[in-house]
Amino acid sequence: MVKNIHKDHRHYGWDNSLRPALTVAPGDAVTFDVPDASGGQFTPESRAEDIAALDFSNVNPVTGPVRVDGAEPGDALKITLLEFELIDWGWTAIIPGFGLLADDFPDPAMHIWRFAPQTGALAEYGPGGRVPIRPFPGTIGLAPAAKGVQEVIIPRRVGGNMDTRDLTAGTVLYLPVEVPGALLSIGDGHAAQGDGEVCGTAIESPFKLTVKVELEKGGAPPFPRFTTPGPVTRHIDGAGYEATTGVGPDLMASARAAVAAMIDLVSGRYGMSAPEAYMLCSVCADLRITEIVDAPNWIVACHFPLSVFAG
Amino acid sequence: MVKNIHKDHRHYGWDNSLRPALTVAPGDAVTFDVPDASGGQFTPESRAEDIAALDFSNVNPVTGPVRVDGAEPGDALKITLLEFELIDWGWTAIIPGFGLLADDFPDPAMHIWRFAPQTGALAEYGPGGRVPIRPFPGTIGLAPAAKGVQEVIIPRRVGGNMDTRDLTAGTVLYLPVEVPGALLSIGDGHAAQGDGEVCGTAIESPFKLTVKVELEKGGAPPFPRFTTPGPVTRHIDGAGYEATTGVGPDLMASARAAVAAMIDLVSGRYGMSAPEAYMLCSVCADLRITEIVDAPNWIVACHFPLSVFAG
Numbered sequence: 001m002v003k004n005i006h007k008d009h010r011h012y013g014w015d016n017s018l019r020p021a022l023t024v025a026p027g028d029a030v031t032f033d034v035p036d037a038s039g040g041q042f043t044p045e046s047r048a049e050d051i052a053a054l055d056f057s058n059v060n061p062v063t064g065p066v067r068v069d070g071a072e073p074g075d076a077l078k079i080t081l082l083e084f085e086l087i088d089w090g091w092t093a094i095i096p097g098f099g100l101l102a103d104d105f106p107d108p109a110m111h112i113w114r115f116a117p118q119t120g121a122l123a124e125y126g127p128g129g130r131v132p133i134r135p136f137p138g139t140i141g142l143a144p145a146a147k148g149v150q151e152v153i154i155p156r157r158v159g160g161n162m163d164t165r166d167l168t169a170g171t172v173l174y175l176p177v178e179v180p181g182a183l184l185s186i187g188d189g190h191a192a193q194g195d196g197e198v199c200g201t202a203i204e205s206p207f208k209l210t211v212k213v214e215l216e217k218g219g220a221p222p223f224p225r226f227t228t229p230g231p232v233t234r235h236i237d238g239a240g241y242e243a244t245t246g247v248g249p250d251l252m253a254s255a256r257a258a259v260a261a262m263i264d265l266v267s268g269r270y271g272m273s274a275p276e277a278y279m280l281c282s283v284c285a286d287l288r289i290t291e292i293v294d295a296p297n298w299i300v301a302c303h304f305p306l307s308v309f310a311g
Numbered sequence: 312m313v314k315n316i317h318k319d320h321r322h323y324g325w326d327n328s329l330r331p332a333l334t335v336a337p338g339d340a341v342t343f344d345v346p347d348a349s350g351g352q353f354t355p356e357s358r359a360e361d362i363a364a365l366d367f368s369n370v371n372p373v374t375g376p377v378r379v380d381g382a383e384p385g386d387a388l389k390i391t392l393l394e395f396e397l398i399d400w401g402w403t404a405i406i407p408g409f410g411l412l413a414d415d416f417p418d419p420a421m422h423i424w425r426f427a428p429q430t431g432a433l434a435e436y437g438p439g440g441r442v443p444i445r446p447f448p449g450t451i452g453l454a455p456a457a458k459g460v461q462e463v464i465i466p467r468r469v470g471g472n473m474d475t476r477d478l479t480a481g482t483v484l485y486l487p488v489e490v491p492g493a494l495l496s497i498g499d500g501h502a503a504q505g506d507g508e509v510c511g512t513a514i515e516s517p518f519k520l521t522v523k524v525e526l527e528k529g530g531a532p533p534f535p536r537f538t539t540p541g542p543v544t545r546h547i548d549g550a551g552y553e554a555t556t557g558v559g560p561d562l563m564a565s566a567r568a569a570v571a572a573m574i575d576l577v578s579g580r581y582g583m584s585a586p587e588a589y590m591l592c593s594v595c596a597d598l599r600i601t602e603i604v605d606a607p608n609w610i611v612a613c614h615f616p617l618s619v620f621a622g
Contacts, residue, residue: 024494045502061471074446089465089600097602098578098606100603100604112510113409124524138562153605153606154605154607154608155558155602155605155607156558156608157558161605162556162558162601162602162610163602163603163604163605163610164556164601164602164610165601166554166612167441193600195384195600195601196600196601196602196603196604197602197603197604198603199438199604200604209439211531221555221572222568222571223555223556223557223558223568223572224556224558225551225553225554225555225556225572225576225587226553226554227551227553227554227617228551228552228554229551230549230550230551231429231544231545231548231549231551232544232548232551232552232614233543233544234545234550235540236544236545236547237541238541238542239538239546240325240540240541240542240543241477241538241539242536242537242538243477243536243537243538243539243542244532244534244536245473245475245534245536246534247466247468247534247535248472249508251562251600252526252562252609253561253565255532255562255600255603257534258534260533261532261533261536265536267546268441275593277329278408286599287599287600287603288506288597288599288600289474289506289507289562289598289599289600289611290410290474290475290476290477290506290507291472291473291475291507291508292473292476292507292508292509292563293409293411293474293507293508293509293510293511294464294465294466294479295464296465297465297466297467299473299474299475299564300464300600301475301477306538
């Protein structure tokens with residue numbers, strides 16, 4: 001039997017003293033009503049002008065917590081991502097002060113995506129751009145051992161706002177349990193994202209997500225780890241990539257250089273503004289560390305999939 | 312007509328005052344005799360004990376320089392990687408003091424790989440492991456504007472020791488020209504590598520490489536960029552991945568944590584020593600930045616392809 005946890009069971013921030021909204025046994029499946037990062041503040045009619053009115057105290061709500069019987073500190077909670085039930089739209093925004101290139105992009109921007117609500121559908125972007133839908137929860141985590149309310153935007157050892165796009169259907173995620181009952185919560189629905197989430201937002205979209213929870217007694221990993229059931233980029237890699245790089249002694253600076261160069265390339269070639277290219281990179285381009293041993297200079301590459309604009 | 316540049320035209324370090332070994336016109340193809348990083352010091356009979364005798368003054372020789380008629384500072388040299396002619400063996404080593412986890416792996420180690428000399432062949436690793444061959448030059452670059460001999464191990468704006476595994480057959484690489492004639496050199500043959508080259512060496516193997524050189528006048532990119540003709544991980548992604556992560560405010564520390572966790576996982580599951588797992592990760596596991604915007608904690612993931620041990 002699949003249990004349900006509904007959108008009225010939301011919390012803002014992690015807190016291990018929260019009363020569980022639901023208790024399950026290892027092996028149970030649970031369907032989460034996963035909100036979007038705005039908690040419903042944005043709609044298909046939202047525009048850049050609405051970003052200034054965003055209430056940050058209500059940002060990134062998560063649904064939960066779900067208590068897992070028998071979970072103890074030192075265990076791993078094994079979470080199998082089973083099924084997503086999507087809606088037909090999402091938003092991507094540049095939020096001033098947030099994102100890898102916040103200094104270069106001080107102005108708000110908003111893009112509303114429309115797509116067919118099946119996994120594998122394509123979301124259109126301006127003339128000619130198409131991004132495959134591949135949903136995952138941006139935020140999936142357990143209550144940390146630290147007492148009191150812990151900021152929800154920051155990912156931690158126990159997971160949380162990982163914004164890691166491989167956590168999609170079929171992936172098995174292992175999180176270290178730090179408190180009795182584990183206290184699992186999920187939020188921040190993403191319909192598609194590239195590695196890095198460079199502008200700070202993905203295709204933000206609420207969905208229903210069914211997961212199975214199991215325990216591995218004593219199996220806590222040092223940080224989150226996961227197993228994917230298959231390729232992680234095959235939905236988008238068919239036409240190859242444009243890749244830009246940053247070369248230097250600071251990985252963060254190299255990442256910024258690579259993304260800035262890709263924004264120039266994409267905006268110039270496909271006739272869009274720099275903010276539009278930045279948002280597009282956030283939902284489909286990948287940051288890879290291609291070299292991290294030739295001291296003192298490391299290389300970060302930004303891979304933009306050419307399938308987005310391929311016939 | 313394809314011109315050839317042979318192994319007697321080697322240099323150690325970049326130096327824009329070197330006399331060109333060959334001059335070509337834009338549009339010409341050149342076949343390079345690409346040495347391995349040891350410059351022939353290691354053989355199929357080499358063992359860990361031989362690493363102490365490695366002469367570092369002869370490490371990472373490059374073949375060249377090739378002068379390109381008409382190339383001027385501010386141009387891009389467009390290099391199309393056409394064809395590789397491989398031999399049937401390579402080496403991977405842990406060289407003390409070198410590599411992402413140098414502090415954790417102080418002892419030398421050596422693995423000799425055997426493989427069929429066709430692209431796409433598999434190199435075997437202990438019982439059950441198979442890594443697909445996918446060759447690329449670890450070092451491909453132009454003479455920098457800086458005067459005098461410049462260290463060869465360090466990658467730069469003009470390329471050089473980029474150790475970027477996507478620079479394989481069909482990829483088009485754009486490097487910024489900093490001196491008249493561009494002065495292209497190539498070395499450090501790699502038969503396979505993962506993103507990051509975490510232990511500091513790949514499957515090191517000399518080969519012949521044919522490239523076509525062209526000029527884009529005034530088109531110098533800020534850093535190297537490249538276009539791949541197709542997917543970059545499809546040779547290895549069929550069975551999915553194990554992924555470990557590091558979560559924290561320092562990308563380098565997160566990369567180290569992710570790789571350390573993967574070494575534990577691979578060595579435990581597949582019955583090999585930690586140094587063996589470290590070398591295997593270097594030749595086939597990928598470092599990705601999965602999240603770089605949720606301040607102050609970023610996430611680096613190490614993706615190990617399960618196809619290496621799949622039936």
